[in-house]
Amino acid sequence: MMPAIDPNDQAGWYAAIRKMAEDHAWRSSLADRIAQNHRPTPAWASWAAIKAGLKESAAGRL
Secondary structure (H helix, E strand, O other): OOOOOOOOOHHHHHHHHHHHHHOHHHHHHHHHHHHHHOOOOOHHHHHHHHHHHHHHHHOOOO
């Protein structure tokens, strides 16, 4: 639900951090969207999804 930024995109990170700090309306709308849509995932479900992804990757299906 947060904006996705390439970890190597230094300018993109700078712009996103600056927007988060300066654009109060955008930050507020983002916080509202997260509060409305976030559904916690139990640790066991996260781990099951990771293991399934690793198995698919090992089988060459990704």
